[in-house]
Amino acid sequence: MPEKNGLVNPFVLSDDDGYMWLKGNLHSHSTNSDGRVSPQERVDGYVNQGYDYLCVSDHNNITFVETLTCPENFTLIQGAELHPDNPFGGDRHHFVALNISADMDARAMPPQHVIDEVKKQGGSIWLAHPHWSGINILRDTIPLTGLAGIEVFNTTCRCAGRGESSVHWDDWMDLSGQLLPALGNDDSHAAESEARDTYQGWTMVRVKERSPEAIVEALESGAGYSSTGPQIFDIQLHSGEGRTVEVTVKCSPAQRIAAVLDLRGTEYHEGGELFETATFKLRPGSKHVRFEIIAPNGDKAWSNPFDLTAL
Ligand SMILES: [Zn+2]
Ligand SMILES: [Zn+2]
Numbered sequence: 001m002p003e004k005n006g007l008v009n010p011f012v013l014s015d016d017d018g019y020m021w022l023k024g025n026l027h028s029h030s031t032n033s034d035g036r037v038s039p040q041e042r043v044d045g046y047v048n049q050g051y052d053y054l055c056v057s058d059h060n061n062i063t064f065v066e067t068l069t070c071p072e073n074f075t076l077i078q079g080a081e082l083h084p085d086n087p088f089g090g091d092r093h094h095f096v097a098l099n100i101s102a103d104m105d106a107r108a109m110p111p112q113h114v115i116d117e118v119k120k121q122g123g124s125i126w127l128a129h130p131h132w133s134g135i136n137i138l139r140d141t142i143p144l145t146g147l148a149g150i151e152v153f154n155t156t157c158r159c160a161g162r163g164e165s166s167v168h169w170d171d172w173m174d175l176s177g178q179l180l181p182a183l184g185n186d187d188s189h190a191a192e193s194e195a196r197d198t199y200q201g202w203t204m205v206r207v208k209e210r211s212p213e214a215i216v217e218a219l220e221s222g223a224g225y226s227s228t229g230p231q232i233f234d235i236q237l238h239s240g241e242g243r244t245v246e247v248t249v250k251c252s253p254a255q256r257i258a259a260v261l262d263l264r265g266t267e268y269h270e271g272g273e274l275f276e277t278a279t280f281k282l283r284p285g286s287k288h289v290r291f292e293i294i295a296p297n298g299d300k301a302w303s304n305p306f307d308l309t310a311l
Contacts (some may be wrong), residue, residue, distance in 0.1 A: 001293060002225075003233045003271075004160045006179070006225040006307045006310055007179050007181055007221060007223075007304050007305065007306070007307070008206075008218075008221040008222050009222075009223075009235065009237075009302075010204075010205075010206035010218075010222070010223040010224055010225070010262055011232075011233075011234045011236065012236075012304055013223060013236050014289070017208070018208045019207065019208055019302075020202070020205050020206070020207065021085065021204050021205070021206060021297060022052035022053055022075075022205050022207060022210065022215065023050070023051050023052050023053075023173075023202050023203075023204055024051055024052055024053030024054060024055075024075075024077075024182055024185050024202060024203055024205065024215070025046060025053075025054055025055070025185055025188070025201070025202050025215045026053075026054075026055040026057065026077065026079070026096060026098060026126075026203065026219075027055065027057050027058050027081065027096050027128065027151065027154070027183075027185035027186065027187045027188075028042055028046075028054060028055065028057060028185075028186060028187065028204055029040045029042075029056070029057070029059065029081075029187070029188065029189045030056050030058055030063060032056070032061065032078060032083075033057040033058035033059035033060065033061070034189060035058070035188070035189050036189060036190050036191045037178055037191050037192075039056050039058075039063045039068055040069070040153075040228065041191075042054070042056050042188065043056065043068050043069075043074075043076065043292075044073075045069075045192045045198060045199075046150070047070055047071060047074050047198050048190045050075070050077060051202070052210065053074065053075040053076070053077060053205075053210070053212075053215055054074075054075075054076060054077065055076075055077040055078070055079040055096070055098055056068070056079075057079045057080055057081045057096050057097075057098075058080055058081065059080070059081050059083065060080065060081070060083060060103075060106065061080060061101075061103055061249060062078060062079065062080045062100060062103050062124065063078075063080070064078060065077075073210065075210045075211065075212055075215060076212070077098050077099060077212045077215065077216065078094060078098075078099060078100065078101070078212065079094070079098040079099065079100055079123070079127065080100065080103070081096055081097070082095045082097050082104075082114050082125075082185035083095075083106055083107055084106050084107065084109050084110060084111040084113070084114040085107070085109075085110060086094065086111065086218045087110060087111070087141055088139050088143055089133060089136075089139055089140065090133070090135050090136055090139060090140040091133050091134050091135070093111050093114075093133075093140070093145070094107075094113070094128040094129060094133050095111075095114065095118075095125050095126065095127060095128060095173060096125070096126045096128045096151065096183075096185070097118045097123050097124070097125045098112075098123055098124045098125075098126070098212075098216050098219075099121075099124055099212055099213065099216050099248075100118055100121045100122075100123035101121050101122070101123075101124045102121060106119050109290055110230075111144055112144055112145070112146075115144060115145070115146040116146065117146060119146055122234060122310060124148045124216045124219070124220055125146065125147055125148060125185060126147060126148050126149055126150065126151060126195040127141060127147050127149070127150045127151065127160075127172075127189065128151045128154065128185075128187070129151050129154040129157045129162070129163075129165060129176025130150065130151075130165045130168040131152070131157065131163075131164060131165040131167075131264045132154065132157035132160060132163075132165075132166060133163040134290045135168065136173045136214060137168050137171040137175060138171070138175055138177075141172060142172075142175050142176065142216065145204040148181070148219070148220045149180045149182055149183065149219075149220070150165060150172060150180055150182050150183070151167045151182070151183045151185050152164065152169050152182035152183065152184060152226050152302050153165075153167055153182075153183075153184040153185070153199040153201045153226055153228060153270050153300070153302065154184075154185055154186075154201065155185070155186040155187060155188070155197045155198075155200040155228075156186065156188065156189055156190075156196070156197035157187065157302025158197075158200075158201075159196060159197060162175040163166075163201075164300075166260075166292070166302065167245075169182055169290075170260065172271060173262070173288070174182070174262065175303065177261075179222070179288055179304075179305045179307055180225050180305070181220060181221070181222040181224070181225050181304045182302055182304060183203045183219065183226060184201040184202055184203050184226030184227055184228065184302065185201055185202075185203070185211075186198055186199065186200060186201050186202070189281075197297040197311050200228055201226070201227070201228050202226070202227060202228075202252070203224055203225070203226050204224050204226075204227065204231075204232075205218045205219055206218060206223040206227050208305070211264040211280055212253060222304040222305075224303060224304065225301055225302060225303050226301065226302045227299075227300070227301035227302070228259060228300050228301070229252075229295050229300070230252050230254060230293040230294070230299055230300065230301035230304060231251060231252040231300070231301070232249070232250075232251050232291075232293060232301055233250040233252075234248070234249070234250040235247065235248070235249050235250075235282035235291065235306070236248050237306055237311060238306070238311070239311045240248055240281060242284055243284035243285065244281050244282060244283070244284050245282040245286070245289075245308050245311055246279065246280070246281055246282075247259065247279065247280040247282060247289070247291075248278070248279050249268075249277070249278045249280070249291055250276060251278075251293045251301070252276065252279050252293075252295065253274040253275070253276055253295070253296065254274065254275060254276070254278070254293050254294060254295060254296075255269065255272070255274060255294055255295065255296050256268065256294045257269075257291055257292065257293050257294065257309075258291065258292040258294070259277045259280050259282060259289050259290075259291055260289065260290050260291070260292060261283060261286045261288070261289050262286060262287040262288050262289075263281070263286070265289075266280060266282070266283075268280060268284060273306065274284075274296060282308065283298075286306055286308050287308055288305045288306060288307055288308055288309075289305065289306055289308060290294075290302065290304060290305040290306070291301050291303040
């Protein structure tokens, strides 16, 4: 887990300082593992859909980016989905490793060794779809150190009714006492024509440059948000009267926004009317908050958590 409590609020990073939003998917499969399309077709699909970055994260082995072509302003992140054994009792682990350079025999390695090896290679490693995997955070994840964060949404796991892992996210932050960033991913296996698990879950990241290093560093710092549709334009937090925190959220038209606190939470709505700005006065003494924006059609966006103790 990151050696820090505060994450970066992407909405205070200004266009004037050269920051831009990039849209990407960090979890996808090709015929190099159990995906239905070639690695190049997978890349072409995301390019054509207007994405800015992609990781073809095949099971167990790296799909090397030098075997792929893409436009200059599109970023390929080299990685793999790694499956170490789970010695703690749960099912075999699913970790998405980004910016790794060499294959490893992860299936034969304990999970901590896999995490350590990824970090030794300068990479970043994330807990994938814990809800689908039946991962119990206390049993299977808390014994590990060095994971960057959690995949809060996974499109292909939604096909099995277990696409969202937000409660696992809350559990993990509660049990570890640390704030963790999240990713929204497709985990695409199908061909685009099946419209099954492509282009439905993504992560927006706030960066100054399009390099794989800058993107992954920003994701680890929390400078982004996950979405299946809604856009978040701004989140600003101010300390209010009596140790309360006042928050303003600006987003694409929403039917409700949840403010999920470290303990309990609250919700904003306008009685069924759509709105684009919400204001919250949060309970005094809360330690952190994250926001879930719900669009009229049920699509959702998840902000990263904000540290309230630093305000
Ligand atoms: Zn998986
Ligand atoms: Zn996968």
